[in-house]
Amino acid sequence: MREDVQSLDIRDVTANWVNAAVLERQIDDRIKALADLSHTPLFFGRLDYLHAPGADKAEGAEGESFYIGRRHVHDADGDPMVIDWRAPVSQPFYRASPKDPMDVGLRRRFGYTGGELTAYEDEHLTEAPAGPAQTSKLLQAEIERPRVGPMRDIVATIQPEQDEIVRADLSGSVCVQGGPGTGKTAVGLHRVAYLLYAHRDRLARTGTLVIGPNKSFLHYIEQVLPALGELDVKQATVDDLVARVEVRATDSAPAAVVKGDARMAEVLRRALRSHVTIPTEPVMVVRGSRRWRIPAYELEEIVQELLNRDIRYGAAHDALPQRIAHTVLVRMEQSGEAPDDRVQDAVARNPAVKAAVKAVWPEVDPAKLVLRLLSDADFLAEHADGILTADEQKTVLAEKPARSVKSAKWSLADAVLIDEAGDLIARTHSLGHVVLDEAQDLSPMQYRAVGRRCSTGSATILGDLAQGTTPWATSSWAEALTHLGKAGAHVEELTAGFRVPREVIAYASRLLPHMSPGLAAVSSVRENPGSLSLRTTDDLDGAAVTACRDSLRHEGSTGLIAADARIPALAEALTAAGLAYLNPGEETTADARLTLVPASLAKGLEYDYVVLDEPAAVVDGEPDERTGLRRLYVALTRAVSGLIINHHAPVPEQLAAPAAA
Structure with a gap:
C-alpha cells in the first residue's frame, strides 16, 4: 500500500503549483501514516462469523472470517485483508x-513476541462453556508485558466496558471516573x-486535542495515536x-485557590x-456640506442595547460604530437621500x-485588565464587592504591584485569568473534540478555560477523584462538569483494574x-x-540503591519514587553507586530502565517495578494530610x-490499619 502511494505520478494532474504542493503534502502524510512500526503487528485477532453480515440467518448464508488489526490493509486488487x-x-x-x-462462532487471539507471531488462542463462543469463564492467557500476557519505552496502545486487550466508552457517539460528552490501572x-x-x-x-475541519497534566505525561503517551495511524x-x-x-x-496555595475560583469570572x-x-x-457627522447630529440620548439607547445583549466586549466595540452609522443613514433617508452600504461604512470610519466609540467603548487589553485588578485595591474592591470577601481580596492582591504587563511576574493562575478576560473580549476558537486527562486536579477557572476550547464540540473527561492532589482539586464530577460547560455529560465508572x-x-x-x-476501590x-x-x-539512601538493583534484575522498567525533597539525596546516592537514571518523560530503553521520579510528577506514569522511598515524607511534603495521602496513593499505584516500600519512619497509620469495611 505504501509503495502504491510512493509510485503515484502527479506531474500532469494539477492545475497549478499551489495544487501540486497541497497534493504532495497529502501524499507525504499518507506515506507517513503507512509506515511500518517495528514490534507493532498489523493484526491481533480473527472473527469467524456464522453468517454473512446482513444476510438472513434463515437462508443459512455461510459467514466470513475477518482479521482484526490496528489498520485497514488491502491487497493489490483492493480487497481487504485486515479490518x-x-x-x-x-x-x-x-x-x-x-x-x-x-x-460469531470463533474468536481467535494472536500472540506476538518482538513483533513475531508466536502463539494463538481460540474461543468457541457458541459452545456452552464448562464451568466459570476462563481468562484469556494471551490477553493476560499482553497486559503483563514489561513496560519499556512509551505507553502502548491497548487495541488487542480492550474490555467490553471500555469499548462502550471508546465507541460512544461524538455528539455527547463522557466523563470517566477510573482508579489506578483501569x-x-x-x-x-x-x-x-x-x-x-x-x-x-x-473532525478534520474542527480539530481534536488531548490535554494532559504535564509535559512528561504527554511525552509518555505521544506514540499511542501514531501507532494507530493518527498523526x-x-x-x-x-x-x-x-x-x-x-x-x-x-x-501561594490560598492565592491560587481564590484566583482559580469560578467567582473570578464574574469579577472580570x-x-x-x-x-x-x-x-x-452628541455626535456630529460632517459629510460634504451636510451635518448630521446624533443626540446623546440616542447614543445612550444604542450603548444600553449592546450592554443588555451581553455580547462579547470586542464584538460590541466593533458593532457600535456601525449602529451609529446606521442612525445617520436613517437621517439621510428621511431627508430624501439614498445612501447604500458603502456610505454606512464610510460614516462608521468618520473621525x-x-x-x-473610543470614549464610550474603548479597546481593552486582557492582560492589562487582570494586572489592574491584582494591583489596584480600590479597583478590585469595586468589582469584587459581594463576590469576594475582604480577606480573599487581600489574598490575591500583589505585594509589589508591577508597572506594566511586561514587568509583571505572572503566575499560572494569572494566565488563566487573562485567558478568561480574553474570551470575554473575543470568542475562543472551539474544537470538535477535546480529551482532558487527570481532570480532577483542575481549578474551576481551568475547567472554564478547557470548556471554551470545546464549547461547540464534545469532550472526554478522564480522572480519579482519589488522585486529586492540588489544593483546588475537585471533589465532585457534577461540579467539575458544570464549570466545564458539559453538565449533561454521562459519567462512567471503571472499577476493574488491569x-x-x-x-x-x-x-x-x-x-x-x-x-x-x-x-469504590x-x-x-x-x-x-x-x-x-x-x-x-x-x-534510606542505601536501601534505595539496593532495592533498585533488585528490581533491575527483572525485565522491564523501574521507577524510584520519592518525596520531592528527597530527590537530590537519592540522585547523589544512585550516581555514587554507578546506577544511571532517567528523569520523568525521558524514554526508557533496554539499556536505561531506571527513572528517578519526584512524587509530584508520578501521576499518569507506570513502571514494571516501583521502589517507593519513605511514604511518610511523601505525605509530609504536601500542605495538608488529605492531599499528602492522595499523593501517596498515586505513588503506591504506579x-x-x-512494589518495594523502604521506610525509616513508621508508615502512615492509615496504611497500617486494614481497609474499612
Missing part, C-alpha cells in the same frame, strides 16, 4: 461473549482514534492553552464592563464616530476511606503473589509487577 479495529464488523471482537456471541487514559486515546475514524471529515492530533497542557504571558512566579466581567461609559455628548497487582492495589486502597470516602484482575514488599531501614 480496522474501529470498523463496525470488528466490534464483536471486544463485546461478543458466550451469553451473546453476536453471530485504563482510563488508554480509553480516552482510543476514543480519539475511533472518533477520527467514524467522523473524519467533521494529526495535537497534545497540550492547560498551561499551554493559556500561554498569553510568560509565567515567572508561583502563587464586571471589571471589563466598567470601561463602558454612557455617552453625555467623529471613531472618537465617540495494571496494578491485586496485592498492591488492596494495600493502597486502605487510604480511600480517609481521603475519598464513598469512592479498584478490583484488580491481576494476581501477583509477592508483588508487595515493605522494608524497614536506618539507611507499579505493574512489583
Whole structure:
C-alpha cells in the first residue's frame, strides 16, 4: 500500500503549483501514516462469523472470517485483508461473549513476541462453556508485558466496558471516573482514534486535542495515536492553552485557590464592563456640506442595547460604530437621500464616530485588565464587592504591584485569568473534540478555560477523584462538569483494574476511606503473589540503591519514587553507586530502565517495578494530610509487577490499619 502511494505520478494532474504542493503534502502524510512500526503487528485477532453480515440467518448464508488489526490493509486488487479495529464488523471482537456471541462462532487471539507471531488462542463462543469463564492467557500476557519505552496502545486487550466508552457517539460528552490501572487514559486515546475514524471529515475541519497534566505525561503517551495511524492530533497542557504571558512566579496555595475560583469570572466581567461609559455628548457627522447630529440620548439607547445583549466586549466595540452609522443613514433617508452600504461604512470610519466609540467603548487589553485588578485595591474592591470577601481580596492582591504587563511576574493562575478576560473580549476558537486527562486536579477557572476550547464540540473527561492532589482539586464530577460547560455529560465508572497487582492495589486502597470516602476501590484482575514488599531501614539512601538493583534484575522498567525533597539525596546516592537514571518523560530503553521520579510528577506514569522511598515524607511534603495521602496513593499505584516500600519512619497509620469495611 505504501509503495502504491510512493509510485503515484502527479506531474500532469494539477492545475497549478499551489495544487501540486497541497497534493504532495497529502501524499507525504499518507506515506507517513503507512509506515511500518517495528514490534507493532498489523493484526491481533480473527472473527469467524456464522453468517454473512446482513444476510438472513434463515437462508443459512455461510459467514466470513475477518482479521482484526490496528489498520485497514488491502491487497493489490483492493480487497481487504485486515479490518480496522474501529470498523463496525470488528466490534464483536471486544463485546461478543458466550451469553451473546453476536453471530460469531470463533474468536481467535494472536500472540506476538518482538513483533513475531508466536502463539494463538481460540474461543468457541457458541459452545456452552464448562464451568466459570476462563481468562484469556494471551490477553493476560499482553497486559503483563514489561513496560519499556512509551505507553502502548491497548487495541488487542480492550474490555467490553471500555469499548462502550471508546465507541460512544461524538455528539455527547463522557466523563470517566477510573482508579489506578483501569485504563482510563488508554480509553480516552482510543476514543480519539475511533472518533477520527467514524467522523473524519467533521473532525478534520474542527480539530481534536488531548490535554494532559504535564509535559512528561504527554511525552509518555505521544506514540499511542501514531501507532494507530493518527498523526494529526495535537497534545497540550492547560498551561499551554493559556500561554498569553510568560509565567515567572508561583502563587501561594490560598492565592491560587481564590484566583482559580469560578467567582473570578464574574469579577472580570464586571471589571471589563466598567470601561463602558454612557455617552453625555452628541455626535456630529460632517459629510460634504451636510451635518448630521446624533443626540446623546440616542447614543445612550444604542450603548444600553449592546450592554443588555451581553455580547462579547470586542464584538460590541466593533458593532457600535456601525449602529451609529446606521442612525445617520436613517437621517439621510428621511431627508430624501439614498445612501447604500458603502456610505454606512464610510460614516462608521468618520473621525467623529471613531472618537465617540473610543470614549464610550474603548479597546481593552486582557492582560492589562487582570494586572489592574491584582494591583489596584480600590479597583478590585469595586468589582469584587459581594463576590469576594475582604480577606480573599487581600489574598490575591500583589505585594509589589508591577508597572506594566511586561514587568509583571505572572503566575499560572494569572494566565488563566487573562485567558478568561480574553474570551470575554473575543470568542475562543472551539474544537470538535477535546480529551482532558487527570481532570480532577483542575481549578474551576481551568475547567472554564478547557470548556471554551470545546464549547461547540464534545469532550472526554478522564480522572480519579482519589488522585486529586492540588489544593483546588475537585471533589465532585457534577461540579467539575458544570464549570466545564458539559453538565449533561454521562459519567462512567471503571472499577476493574488491569495494571496494578491485586496485592498492591488492596494495600493502597486502605487510604480511600480517609481521603475519598464513598469512592469504590479498584478490583484488580491481576494476581501477583509477592508483588508487595515493605522494608524497614536506618539507611534510606542505601536501601534505595539496593532495592533498585533488585528490581533491575527483572525485565522491564523501574521507577524510584520519592518525596520531592528527597530527590537530590537519592540522585547523589544512585550516581555514587554507578546506577544511571532517567528523569520523568525521558524514554526508557533496554539499556536505561531506571527513572528517578519526584512524587509530584508520578501521576499518569507506570513502571514494571516501583521502589517507593519513605511514604511518610511523601505525605509530609504536601500542605495538608488529605492531599499528602492522595499523593501517596498515586505513588503506591504506579507499579505493574512489583512494589518495594523502604521506610525509616513508621508508615502512615492509615496504611497500617486494614481497609474499612
